[in-house]
Amino acid sequence: xxxxxxxxxxxxxxxxxxxxxxxxxNARFLHREIAERxxxxxxxxxxxxxxxxxxxxxxxxxxxVLKGRGGIETLIEADAATSLLRDTGPRAVLSFETxxxxxxxxxxxxxxxxxxxxxxxxxxxxxxxxxxxxxxxFLGAIFGPETLNPLRLAFLEAEAALDAPVSxxxxxxxxxxxxxxxxxxAGFALPVADTETITVSYANPFKLLQxxxxxxxxxxxxxxxxxxxxxxxxMRALQLLQEKAAGPDGRIxxxxxxxxxxxxxxxxxxxxxxxxxxxxxxxxxxxxVPDGAKDD
Numbered sequence: 001x002x003x004x005x006x007x008x009x010x011x012x013x014x015x016x017x018x019x020x021x022x023x024x025x026n027a028r029f030l031h032r033e034i035a036e037r038x039x040x041x042x043x044x045x046x047x048x049x050x051x052x053x054x055x056x057x058x059x060x061x062x063x064x065v066l067k068g069r070g071g072i073e074t075l076i077e078a079d080a081a082t083s084l085l086r087d088t089g090p091r092a093v094l095s096f097e098t099x100x101x102x103x104x105x106x107x108x109x110x111x112x113x114x115x116x117x118x119x120x121x122x123x124x125x126x127x128x129x130x131x132x133x134x135x136x137x138f139l140g141a142i143f144g145p146e147t148l149n150p151l152r153l154a155f156l157e158a159e160a161a162l163d164a165p166v167s168x169x170x171x172x173x174x175x176x177x178x179x180x181x182x183x184x185x186a187g188f189a190l191p192v193a194d195t196e197t198i199t200v201s202y203a204n205p206f207k208l209l210q211x212x213x214x215x216x217x218x219x220x221x222x223x224x225x226x227x228x229x230x231x232x233x234x235m236r237a238l239q240l241l242q243e244k245a246a247g248p249d250g251r252i253x254x255x256x257x258x259x260x261x262x263x264x265x266x267x268x269x270x271x272x273x274x275x276x277x278x279x280x281x282x283x284x285x286x287x288x289v290p291d292g293a294k295d296d
Contacts, residue, residue, distance in 0.1 A: 006222045007119050008171070010095065013220050014080040017058065020216040021084065024059050027214025031056070033198060034141050034258055035065045035112040041139060041262065042070040049108035049137060053078060055096070056113040057085045066110065096124040101131040108132070111140040115261075116171065117220060125186035125263075134267035138188065144195055144257030145173050150245040151208070151237070151254065158237035167225040179259045188263025189270055195259045201251045205238040208254055 020027070039062075042049075048071025054062035057077035063086070066072055076090045085091040094100055096111075096118045109128045118124045121142075128138050152170045159166050174182075176195050183191035202208045212218050245252040264270065 005119070008117050008220050009222045009224075010080075010097070010119075013117055013216075016216040016218060016220060017080055017084055020214050021058065023214040024216075027211045028059050028061055030198065030200065030211075030256060031058075031113045031215060032061050032065070035061050035110075037196065037258070038110065038112050038139050038141055038260060039065040039069055041260075042066075045070070045137075047071075047135070047137070050074060051106055052076070052108040052110055053092075053101075053106050053131075054110040054112070055079070056111075057091065060086050062110055062112055063089070070108065072108070096127070099124075099127040099131055103130050104133040104136075106131045106133065106136060108137045108139070111138070113141065115140050115142040116173065121174075122182055122185060125182055125188070129186050129188055129263070129265055132265035134265055135269060136265040138261070138263045138265075140261040142179060142259050142261065143171075143173050144179075144259045145175050146197060146255045146257035147173060149255060150241055150252070151205075154237040154240040154244070155233070157240055158233050162230075162233055162236060164230060164233050165225070168221050168223060169219055171219075171221055173257075174259070176259050179261060183261060183263045186263070187266065189266040190262075190264050192262040193259055195257060198256045198258060200254050200256065201247075202254060203251055205241045205252060208241075208252070209238075 050071060050073040052066065052070065052072045052074070053076045054066060055078050056062065057079040060077070063075055063077055066075060074090060076092055077085055078092045078094050079085050080093065080095065082091075082093055085093075092100070096114065097120060109132060111128070115121060115124070125138075128140075132138060148170050155169045156166065158164075176193050180191060180193035183193065200208075200211075202211075241252060245254065247253055
């Protein structure tokens with residue numbers, strides 16, 4: 001079986017999260033907002049999800065927004081290292097690359113702020129679907145193409161202007177069509193993908209870099225340059241960012257496009273589309289067209 005390409009460095013993901021932990025409380029606002037918008041989807045459901053897995057357990061963000069929602073009785077918080085998890089309640093150290101759950105063990109998987117750092121996303125979604133009991137719910141979020149786009153373009157322009165080697169600084173993303181296709185490919189029933197953009201305003205570009213570091217959202221690409229970023233390139237990129245992304249008030253506006261994913265583990269009780277040609281009502285009668293009538 002062919003291995004998925006190594007896009008992200010798993011060891012570096014863990015290292016960056018541990019490094020960011022002391023400042024995470026001040027930088028987690030974006031993760032909290034994404035998790036909150038995901039959790040709101042549970043408010044419209046009457047189904048209950050007693051055993052739920054919530055990834056990215058840092059700071060208890062998911063646990064906080066899920067409290068009192070979805071009929072959750074047991075919430076398993078998960079992350080890449082024990083020290084990233086709170087000391088209370090069920091918890092697990094795991095990676096989406098290899099989920100350690102038997103088929104049908106979970107009622108819900110709540111994957112906020114995690115999927116954009118998974119190497120084998122199609123495989124991870126299959127594992128999630130298998131871990132869910134029939135009619136179990138998957139809620140996920142992943143960054144879309146507009147995320148950090150002004151910063152991406154600023155780095156490219158700065159490297160070109162200074163004749164510096166072009167190196168990837170921001171992770172690749174998927175668009176909403178690809179995301180919906182991955183849900184279908186993984187075997188989810190009733191798959192839905194929708195997108196929202198959260199725009200964060202910064203007084204200066206250095207605060208953006210500080211927040212990215214505090215959220216552990218800095219460069220974790222396996223093919224990143226191992227050489228230190230030239231100061232001239234960094235300063236030129238930040239100058240370009242200030243010039244091109246600033247609003248009338250001088251603050252720079254940075255988009256984070258979030259693609260929200262919803263899918264259900266298949267179950268016989270779910271609504272099914274009618275078999276093609278099985279309709280009992282003639283569309284001709286609905287639109288008042290006499291039987292046998294043809295267009296001129």
